[in-house]
Amino acid sequence: MVLPDNTMxxxxxxxxxxxxxxxxxCNSEGQLLEESFVRRLHSSSGEIGSKDISTYYEEARDRLFKYIVSENSCLVEADEEPPLEINRKALKAALAMSMAFSSSIMDRVSVMRKVVIDGSNTSGFQRTSLIxxxxxxxxxxxxxxxxxxCLxxxxxxxxxxxxxxxxxxLDRLGLPLIEISTSPDMKSAExxxxxxxxxxxxxxxxxxLRKGADAIRQDVNFSMGYGRVEIKGVSKLSAFREILENEADRQKWLAEAVKRVKANGGFEKLEFSDVTPLLTDTDSKIIWKGLNDGKKIYATKLANFRGVMKTDHFRFGREIADALKPINIKGVIHYEELPAYGLTINERDTITEYFSLKDNDSFLLLITEPDKVQDASKVIEERIEKLLSLDFSETRAALEDNTTRYMRPLSGSSRMYPETDIPVIKIDEQILEEASEEIPEGLESFTNSISRKYGISIQDAETIISDGKLEKFTxxxxxxxxxxxxxIINQTIPEMNKKYGKEVSWEQIQNVIGFCIKNSLGRYSMERAIDMLYSGNSVKEILNPNLLKPVSEESIMNLIKKCDIDVNSNMADILRKLNSMNxxxxxxxxxxxxINTVRNKDSN
Incomplete structure (x- = not known):
């Protein structure tokens, strides 16, 4: 599918x-501990004195949050202690990235609180600063x-x-995150x-860059004329095309559904009725589960919606169901799904007759508690009216199948207010000079320079950089x-990890490699030392020149003669025998x- 010409x-x-x-x-990494605590979070007003719509939405979900403590968390992450001053290394990195893209740097950096009450921050806000x-x-x-x-x-x-x-x-909470936001200037997924x-x-x-699957995360802002949709959590670049095409397709058919509903006569106000008595003889397990849990069955007429809820490309029913999930209503069934879920055509017709539905009408069933019906009705009406106005702007989550689902309304500026525990940071000449020394160049030119400087292949240089091993290497x-x-870095260590099923700390590896370099010991001495390290030997045991000293060519020939080596046998067997004798x-x-020299002599 080609994206529309008006794509942004x-x-x-x-x-x-x-x-x-x-x-x-605290460190960047740490194991989870047994300790935990729980919180409930509430919305607060931003700097301009009003609450953001997204916080109202999250607060209505009334969720409880449990936090598992980690080795790399402290009272700051638990929101039991004020934050310390900003990490200077992180600030320099954000300044360097700003310089790399010719951004105008702030003279002073103010840390702000961004209200977030979905539980992802223990405090109910995220600290952020414009760089x-x-x-x-x-x-x-x-x-x-x-x-x-931003940082x-x-x-x-x-x-x-x-x-x-x-x-x-709490292991990820508080890690420095550089966020680069672009204008909507791109027209294609490519x-x-x-x-x-x-x-x-x-x-x-x-x-x-931190190692890990979630070290880089992209949110994609997409528009094709119906408002901005923020797609959260697109983790793989390879998914861009399919996600954007699927979203464009969703909006195209949603717009067609809106036209059809309006052509049929438009939307009418919902009136839910308790239809539990109509379904007391049903064989539907989902209905009986709800009834056994103390819930009831409610239904409402959806005038003029037949044919767009779940027919061909139309999926208006899913738009309604997704909007109800945040308030914990998951038992949603509509006319076009039936017969299904154990409900028969006769039962569908019974509800149809109850509401005196016309040919263009549909109905919606909810399995829920009585005290949630009013809230559900409000959510559904607001959702339908917004979509019928052709305003599709919202925040959606990227799913594993490269489709998206509704998350919440778009956030606005009302959720920001100043962080009172951290003074304003002056960006002086000293930190600008330090940051200028870290400005990253383009990957291609940088890879070429590393390749030339250290005499390694372009491919090896790319692997070292992309795997985050550059600092260790240089x-x-x-x-x-x-x-x-x-x-050693690209092949030997990964092979040892696989062979022994474990990893050894870089500090230990660095110690034995450093010893080998200092004593002019080459590749095979390094590989022997690393193998011994993985085998369980201590660094002290390994740092023995006699264990790692190369055997001279003369000594090897003497071993071949002394051990009565069969020169026609497998080379691996020959090496194994020689190593066992030395x-x-x-x-x-x-x-x-x-061995080849001996073989040639024997053949002559």
């Missing part, structure tokens, strides 16, 4: 940086203006959600992917040992050359 696409790219947390001194405005991103033929570059704290990680209880963990990739690549080049590498260390490190390439 903008991006919000969120990138976690691995420099410790933003407003405390830069304006600028432009280019990638090939694609380009987009930058609206803002904010990341939210909690959701563990599970059951009924009205949501469980979060352009959006290209711009998002360029932003992510700059952070890779900087070398601060701390030890030079033009002489670059190829060896590239192999304490030092044997270079396989030397063994292969010597």
């Amino acid at each position: 696409i903008g991006l919000e790219v969120h990138m976690q940086i691995d420099v410790g947390k933003l407003f405390c001194r 830069g405005i304006g600028g432009e991103i280019k990638s090939g033929k694609a380009k987009a203006g930058i609206t803002t570059i 904010e704290e990341d939210s909690c990680r959701k563990v599970e959600e059951k009924a009205n209880i949501v469980v979060y963990s 352009d959006a992917m290209s711009i998002a990739r360029e932003i992510g690549n700059r952070m890779l080049v900087m070398g601060l 701390l030890m590498a030079n033009e002489k040992n670059g190829k060896v260390l590239s192999r 304490e030092g490190v044997i270079d396989p390439s030397i063994v292969a050359r010597l």
